[in-house]
Amino acid sequence: MFRKNEQHQQIGMFETVEQLPEKHRERLDRSWCGAFYRELFCRIDEALFAKLYADEPSRPNTPINMLVSLEIMKSGFGWSDEMLYDAFLFNLQVRYALGLRDFSSGNFELRTLYNFRHRLSAHMQETGENLLERVFAQVTDEQLAAYKLQTHEQRMDATFVASNIRYMSRLYLLVEVLHRVWRMLNAVDQERLHGLFAPYVEQRTGQLCHRLTPDQAPARIQAVGELMLGLKAELSAYRNDPSYQLLLRVFGEHFEMLPATDSDEATVQAIPAKEILPASLQAPDDLEATYRTTTQGHHVGYKANAAETCAPENPFQLVTSIQVAPNLADDQDLMAAALPELIERTGLSKLWTDGGFTGEKADRTIAQHKIEQIPTALRGEAGAEDKLAWQDFTWQVDAAHEPVAVTCPGGQSVAVTGRERPYRSCVFDQTTCRQCPLQARCKGTVSCHDTKRTMWLPLRTIHNALRRQRARTVQGPGRNRRAAVEALMRSLKHPFGGQRGKLPVRGLIRVSSVMAAAALMINVRRIWRHGSPPPEARDGAPKQPEVNTTGGENPHDAQLYTLFAGLLNHLGLRLTDVPSPNLAWI
Numbered sequence: 001m002f003r004k005n006e007q008h009q010q011i012g013m014f015e016t017v018e019q020l021p022e023k024h025r026e027r028l029d030r031s032w033c034g035a036f037y038r039e040l041f042c043r044i045d046e047a048l049f050a051k052l053y054a055d056e057p058s059r060p061n062t063p064i065n066m067l068v069s070l071e072i073m074k075s076g077f078g079w080s081d082e083m084l085y086d087a088f089l090f091n092l093q094v095r096y097a098l099g100l101r102d103f104s105s106g107n108f109e110l111r112t113l114y115n116f117r118h119r120l121s122a123h124m125q126e127t128g129e130n131l132l133e134r135v136f137a138q139v140t141d142e143q144l145a146a147y148k149l150q151t152h153e154q155r156m157d158a159t160f161v162a163s164n165i166r167y168m169s170r171l172y173l174l175v176e177v178l179h180r181v182w183r184m185l186n187a188v189d190q191e192r193l194h195g196l197f198a199p200y201v202e203q204r205t206g207q208l209c210h211r212l213t214p215d216q217a218p219a220r221i222q223a224v225g226e227l228m229l230g231l232k233a234e235l236s237a238y239r240n241d242p243s244y245q246l247l248l249r250v251f252g253e254h255f256e257m258l259p260a261t262d263s264d265e266a267t268v269q270a271i272p273a274k275e276i277l278p279a280s281l282q283a284p285d286d287l288e289a290t291y292r293t294t295t296q297g298h299h300v301g302y303k304a305n306a307a308e309t310c311a312p313e314n315p316f317q318l319v320t321s322i323q324v325a326p327n328l329a330d331d332q333d334l335m336a337a338a339l340p341e342l343i344e345r346t347g348l349s350k351l352w353t354d355g356g357f358t359g360e361k362a363d364r365t366i367a368q369h370k371i372e373q374i375p376t377a378l379r380g381e382a383g384a385e386d387k388l389a390w391q392d393f394t395w396q397v398d399a400a401h402e403p404v405a406v407t408c409p410g411g412q413s414v415a416v417t418g419r420e421r422p423y424r425s426c427v428f429d430q431t432t433c434r435q436c437p438l439q440a441r442c443k444g445t446v447s448c449h450d451t452k453r454t455m456w457l458p459l460r461t462i463h464n465a466l467r468r469q470r471a472r473t474v475q476g477p478g479r480n481r482r483a484a485v486e487a488l489m490r491s492l493k494h495p496f497g498g499q500r501g502k503l504p505v506r507g508l509i510r511v512s513s514v515m516a517a518a519a520l521m522i523n524v525r526r527i528w529r530h531g532s533p534p535p536e537a538r539d540g541a542p543k544q545p546e547v548n549t550t551g552g553e554n555p556h557d558a559q560l561y562t563l564f565a566g567l568l569n570h571l572g573l574r575l576t577d578v579p580s581p582n583l584a585w586i
Contacts, residue, residue, distance in 0.1 A: 002046075002049070002050040002052075002053040002060075002061055002064075003060040003061060004046050004047070004064075005046065005063030005064065005065050005066065005099075007063075007099070007105075007106075008041075008042075008098075008099025008100070015101035015102045016092065016101060016102040016103055017092075017096065017101040017102070018101070028092070028093065028096060029096075031093060031528075032093070032097075032524070032525065032528050033093040033094065033096045033097035034096070034097075034528075035524055035527050035528035036069070036073075036097040036524050036528075037096065037097050037098070037099060039143060039146075039523075039524055039527050039528075040069065040072065040139060040520060040523075040524050041065055041069050041097060041098060041099060042065075042099075043138075043139045043142050043143070044064070044065040044068055044069070044135055044138075044139060045135070045138050046063075046064040046065055048131055048134050048135065048138070049064045049068075049131060051123070052119045052120075052123060052131075062108045062112050062116075063106070065098075065099075066098050066099075066106065067112070067113060067116045068132070068135060069097065069098055070084060070088060070098075070113060071113075071117075071132065071513070071517050072517040072520050072521050072524075073087070073094065073097070073521070074517070075495065075514045075515075075517035075518040075521060076495060076517065076518060076520075076521025076522075076524075076525075077495060077521075078494075078495030078496055078504075080504070081110060081113070081114075082110075084113075085110045085113075089103075089107070090103075117510075117513075120132065120509075120513065121507075121509045121510065124509050125509070130509070130512055130513065130516070132512075132513045132516045132517060133322070133512065133513075133516045135516070135520070136322060136516045136519060136520055137341075137345065139520060139523075140318060140319065140320060140520075140523060141345055141346075143318060143523060143527065144309075144318060144320070144346070147315075147316075147318075147527070149309055149311070149314045149316075149317075149318060150309065150311035150313055150314055151309050151311070151320065151346035151347055151348065152311065152346075152347055152348060152349045152350060153309070153310055153311045153348075153349070153350045153351075153352075153481075154307050154308060154309050154310055154320060154342070154346070154348055154350075154351055154352070155307065155308060155310045155351070155352035155353070155481055155482045155484070155485045156305065156306070156307040156321075156335060156338075156351060156352070156353050156357065156485070157305075157306065157353070157354065157482070157485040157486065157488070157489055158303050158304065158305040158306075158331050158334060158356065158489075159303070159304055159306075159489040159492065159493065160292070160299040160301065160302070160303055160304075160327055161301055161302050161303070161304050161324075161492075161493060161496075161502075161503055161511065161515070162299070162300060162301040162302075162502040162503065163282075163283075163286045163289045163300065163301040163302060163502075163503065163505075163506050163507075163511065164286075164502060164503055164504050164505055164506050165282065165283035165285055165286045165289060165300070165301075165506055166283060167300060168282070168283055169209065169217075170217075170221060170254065170273060170276075171209050171212070171217050171220055171221055171224070172205055172206070172209045173250065173281065173282075173283070173284075174221065174224045174225075174228075174250060174254065175200050175205045175208055175209060175224065176205045176284055177243075177246055177247060177250050177284055178197065178200045178201065178224065178227070178228075179200070179201055179205060180243040180246060180284055181231065181235070181243050181244065181246075181247050182197050182200075182201045183243070184238060184241050184243035184244065185235075185238075189235075193234070196227060196230070196231075200224075218270070221254075221270050222268075222269075222270055225251070225254065225255040225268045225269070225270055226267075226268055228247060228250075228251045228255070228268075229251070229255070229268045231247060232247070232248065232251065235247075246281070246284055249281055250280075250281055253271075253276060253277065253280040253281060254270060254271055254276065254280070255268050255269065255270055255271060256268070256269055256271055257269075278290055278291045278292055278293075278328055279291075279326070279328055282300050283506075285506050286301075286506040286507055287507070288302075288326055288507060288508040289301050289302065289326065289327075289506075290302075290326040290327050290328045291327075292327045292328055299327050300327075301327055301502075301503075301511075302324050302325065302326055302327055302508065302511050303324070303325055303326070303327040303329055303334070304322065304323070304324050304492060304515050305321075305322070305323050305324075305325070305331070305334040305335070305338065306319055306321060306322045306323075306485075306488055306489070306492065306519065307319070307320050307321040307338065307342060307351075308320055308485060308488055309346075310352060310481045310482075310484065310485075312481075315530055316526045316527070316529070316530040317484075317526065318523045318526060318527075319488065319519045319522055319523055320342060320345070320346055321338050321341070321342050322515050322516050322519040323337065323338055323512075324508065324511050324512040324515050325508075326508070330356075330359075330361070331353075331356035331357045332356075332357060332358070332359050332361040332362045332365070333361065335351075335353070335357050335362060335365060336361060336362075336365040339351075339365060339369050339371070340369070343369055343371065348371060349371050349372065350371065350372045350373075350374065351371060351372070351373050351374070352374050352375075352376070352480075352481050352482035352485075353373060353374070353375050353376070353482065354375060354376055354377055354482060355375055355376070355377035355378045357373070357375065358373075358375050358378045358464075358467065360460065363460065363463060367401075373467075374470055374482075375467055375470075376480055376482050376483075378464060378467055378468055387441050387442075387443060388408075388409060388438060388441050388442055388443060389465070389468075390443075390457065390461055390462065390464070390465035390468075391464075391465040391466075391468035391469050391472070392409050393406050393407065393408055393409065393465065394406065394407040395416075395462060395465060395466055395469075397466070401463070402419065403416040403424060403459075403462050404416055406426050408428065408436075408438075408442070409438055410432075410433070410436035410437075410438050410442075412428055412429065412432050412433070412436075414426050414427060414428055414429075416462075422458060422459065423456050423457065423458055423459075424456075424457060424458075424459055424462060425454060425455065425456050426454075426455050427452050427453070427454050427455075428444065428452065428453045428454075428455075429451075429452060429453075430446060430447070430450055430451050430452050430453050431451075433453050443455055488522070491518075491522050492515060492518050492519065492522070495518065
């Protein structure tokens, strides 16, 4: 049964924190745990998770804001589950951040956290809704409003994150799948098929693969393919088992059927290694991780895309969006998926990106949402050195971003025509062009009468030229607002091993949850480093319980009232259950 956690709002009588010296209590509240409690724990909307619990009367749930906060701490500090649980039991700062002021309350078993994760994953598989991402958006929106941060201008970047899987060779992967299929079989089938599986399952996968030389591997791969071909028909009764589905997938990705001839039956042949698709299975434990090669090396896993505010007037910046996809995803697609919600939540109007977020898809997305994109670089070549580039021309556009006029580097200005066609044209006077020192490098086609020089170019080329010009204006110290987003990319992966970024989880669901939790922790740290805002700037922020000192001016009244509130709490009551006490009769 779902129940909100309101116990942290009630002052207790016998609290560990209250026994600390006042100087130590103030230091504790000024540390990260005080900011975590005020700016994250108290803001979590527990009602988002009510759907995970039964409606009928039953045992109340472990507080949702505690479980979610522990997941955030685990990602923010890079703890293992054992380290997280020990910190929850014995670390006063962690308990203070969770609204627990002593060591005797709020305890639960570690299995509770595992069950909570399982419910989150099952809910996302059924509905496609990641509740931790919902918490990220809800909490971040409240933080942005509380600190009155400007969100019209933001920057975006993506980074590779590795899944917690073993990097497998082709043969290692195929043999490991055979092990999974063998464990899938019942006792009768194992006895019947033992002869076929024996060369592969009587020893561990690593022992088999590491003893083979590179010259022996192709023959063994071919043998595995022939075995899998027979198993496809032999084990059709297991068609609904995940291991059998795994067998079908790897067989289709690594082997192809050769058509039958008059003398031979259809046979199987291994696909050349270079022709295996990057989206093929990388490990049996992670069905969604993909393979990608870049100039920085090889990557197996996922890509995290994040955005943060970057308005210069903000005292600090907050992460506003986080999304995860297989690492084959194009930056343009990630931007297109993130923009609708980002614009709705934050009113985004200007976005700083790098060249990976430019292209035809990006152009359509930017035009559709009517925002300004400022890329610090663009995809493709900027132009040949011996020819003038289109960004060397000065283009004039109207309110609809349609080019209306152009001025060449030599200073001649002409109109741009051809709005009814997909190409635009501009016609220069060849008499003027003959006297131009840049004539040899100039683009365009000279007419047969040598009277005019005409240039034809697509509208997209003009827009690319304009973006390159904008990119040049933001290059240099102090002008590029996108550069600082690299620090965000590092912060997301730093708790998990720095730039290597190998997460302690597998699968798109868990990776997405870990990245959302890490982004929430980054925001808390930034707020903490900045310092708490004045009370009037904390719109909608949860307030600490106030002590009512009605009934006298005795300096000990507040302490007496605290004791009274603690006594009520010890008896299972809250201050809201009884009239506000008058200290005159306490």
